[in-house]
Amino acid sequence: MRDYTQFKLDIHVHTTNSSDSCINLETIPEILDKKGLDGLAITDHDKITKYDIKEKIVLQGAEISTINGHLIALNIKKNINSGMSMGRTINEVHSQGGIAIIAHPYNFPQNCNLKKLDIRPDGIEVLNARVMFCNISTSLSKRMAVKLSIPMTGGSDSHIPDTVGDSYTIVEAESDSIDDIIDAFRMGRITFSGNCSSLRKRIKSRIYSITKKL
Numbered sequence: 001m002r003d004y005t006q007f008k009l010d011i012h013v014h015t016t017n018s019s020d021s022c023i024n025l026e027t028i029p030e031i032l033d034k035k036g037l038d039g040l041a042i043t044d045h046d047k048i049t050k051y052d053i054k055e056k057i058v059l060q061g062a063e064i065s066t067i068n069g070h071l072i073a074l075n076i077k078k079n080i081n082s083g084m085s086m087g088r089t090i091n092e093v094h095s096q097g098g099i100a101i102i103a104h105p106y107n108f109p110q111n112c113n114l115k116k117l118d119i120r121p122d123g124i125e126v127l128n129a130r131v132m133f134c135n136i137s138t139s140l141s142k143r144m145a146v147k148l149s150i151p152m153t154g155g156s157d158s159h160i161p162d163t164v165g166d167s168y169t170i171v172e173a174e175s176d177s178i179d180d181i182i183d184a185f186r187m188g189r190i191t192f193s194g195n196c197s198s199l200r201k202r203i204k205s206r207i208y209s210i211t212k213k214l
């Protein structure tokens with residue numbers, strides 16, 4: 001049996017390249033150190049944000065708005081259009097060698113009806129630390145993931161620095177290379193950990209996002 005190392009990655013983080021986030025790229029190394037994370041995925045809305053730091057794992061990704069809810073795309077090379085069906089978007093992610101994870105399937109109004117999906121995602125974001133009804137959403141998402149035998153992930157969905165790493169994904173990989181990390185996602189050697197962000201932080205994050213968009 002192979003030896004795997006566990007890596008803690010927050011795979012759902014928005015930066016100032018999203019219209020509703022205030023996380024500056026320059027502050028990310030410090031935030032990751034402070035939160036004890038091995039890395040992250042930057043998942044701005046519908047666009048890739050290029051970023052690289054030597055000491056940490058950085059997955060290139062985006063959170064894509066489909067007509068059936070949000071999809072986290074990891075390890076994609078090119079931007080993917082929003083507004084397509086979930087199935088078509090997953091296909092596009094896979095054609096780029098990426099990993100497709102259904103984001104917050106129970107976050108009204110961005111719910112995703114997983115039973116109607118004709119293509120299998122690589123994961124379901126069971127613990128999204130930012131959704132308003134976080135505990136209920138987590139248990140419903142977990143039940144769905146178990147029923148469909150789809151690997152489970154966690155992510156903070158951070159729009160403010162305070163919440164980064166509140167929840168995260170534990171990845172069991174052969175090394176910290178991007179190829180090995182992506183291989184671990186593909187093989188399902190992933191699980192979620194952490195907690196829902198405190199209600200105070202969730203409210204703060206939402207107020208920030210709404211006012212920034214005004």
Ligand SMILES: [Zn+2]
Binds near residue numbers: 063
């Ligand atoms: Zn979302």
Ligand SMILES: [Zn+2]
Binds near residue numbers: 012014063
């Ligand atoms: Zn998000």
